[in-house]
Amino acid sequence: MKRADVTDLAGSTAVGSLVAFVLLTLIVTGQDGAPLFGDQDLNAWSAHHRPPVALALARGLTYTGTGVLPYAMAALAGVVLGRTARQRTLFALGCVGCLAAAQAVRYGVMSLVARPRPATLEWATRASGWSFPSGHTTTSAIAGGLLVLAVLARAPRGGRALAALLACWAVLVGLTRVYLGVHWFSDVLGGWLFALCWLSLGVYTLARIAPRTLSSLQPAAEGGRRARRADRAEASRPRMTS
Numbered sequence: 001m002k003r004a005d006v007t008d009l010a011g012s013t014a015v016g017s018l019v020a021f022v023l024l025t026l027i028v029t030g031q032d033g034a035p036l037f038g039d040q041d042l043n044a045w046s047a048h049h050r051p052p053v054a055l056a057l058a059r060g061l062t063y064t065g066t067g068v069l070p071y072a073m074a075a076l077a078g079v080v081l082g083r084t085a086r087q088r089t090l091f092a093l094g095c096v097g098c099l100a101a102a103q104a105v106r107y108g109v110m111s112l113v114a115r116p117r118p119a120t121l122e123w124a125t126r127a128s129g130w131s132f133p134s135g136h137t138t139t140s141a142i143a144g145g146l147l148v149l150a151v152l153a154r155a156p157r158g159g160r161a162l163a164a165l166l167a168c169w170a171v172l173v174g175l176t177r178v179y180l181g182v183h184w185f186s187d188v189l190g191g192w193l194f195a196l197c198w199l200s201l202g203v204y205t206l207a208r209i210a211p212r213t214l215s216s217l218q219p220a221a222e223g224g225r226r227a228r229r230a231d232r233a234e235a236s237r238p239r240m241t242s
Contacts, residue, residue: 007207014200021133021193025113028132028186033115039184046179047122058176059125065136065173070143074099077143077150095146102142102198106133109194115187122181134183137174137191144170145199 027036035043050058078092115132129135144166151159151166174191177183 007204010200010204010207014197014204017193017197017200021190021197024186024190024193025109025132028115028190029113033113033132035118035184036186039186042178042185043118043122043181047181050124050179054179055124058179061169061172062125062136062176062180064169065140065176070139071096071099073143073147077146080147080150080154095150098146098198098202099139099142102138102195103135105198106135106138106194109133110135118181118184124180125182127182131183132187133190133194134174134177134187135191136177137183137188138195140170140173141192141195142198145195149199149203 074095075092078090078095079088081091081095082088110130110132113132114130117127117131148163148166151163174188177188178185
């Protein structure tokens with residue numbers, strides 16, 4: 001994909017997800033933090049469908065959406081992206097910084113919205129702080145998204161299975177927050193929209209202010225194909241004879 005195409009796609013995605021997130025936030029605040037359509041039904045269903053095995057799996061999965069693991073995934077994304085030791089270090093620091101900055105902004109939004117969590121009677125795990133947007137959801141989506149982008153940048157075809165697996169992990173972490181009763185689904189939706197906007201904005205910014213860095217992320221195989229196409233085009237040109 002050309003840099004201009006990447007810039008346009010990332011910019012459009014960032015704007016679209018930002019608009020959706022702002023609208024959802026306004027709706028939540030307009031309802032004084034009360035559950036939105038479908039929120040209570042999903043939480044009620046979850047509370048009545050918690051067999052021991054499913055509950056244990058949900059708890060184990062939800063714990064992966066916070067703590068050290070997401071930051072380790074962000075650092076790994078930078079290592080995957082870099083070609084040299086210096087690049088790997090810089091990209092790893094950049095990806096970790098991207099996740100940390102997102103957390104700071106999210107905390108600010110949570111404090112401003114100040115939405116209460118569902119009633120503690122429904123909780124099946126520990127939780128603290130305000131409810132919107134979901135922290136575990138946002139964290140896992142950004143960490144997983146960074147690693148997805150890194151994998152697809154390095155192996156556009158071969159990395160699709162891993163990218164799909166990472167995306168499924170991020171989605172499931174978000175859904176466990178509803179299943180365990182500590183968030184409304186609209187909190188999780190807000191986390192996904194926030195993460196999508198943050199990741200898209202990061203790609204757009206990189207494409208605008210550091211195009212050479214973005215070009216360096218082009219897979220070697222793709223570069224080889226372009227070089228071969230250029231060689232074939234050069235060979236097919238008519239040659240002047242004296």
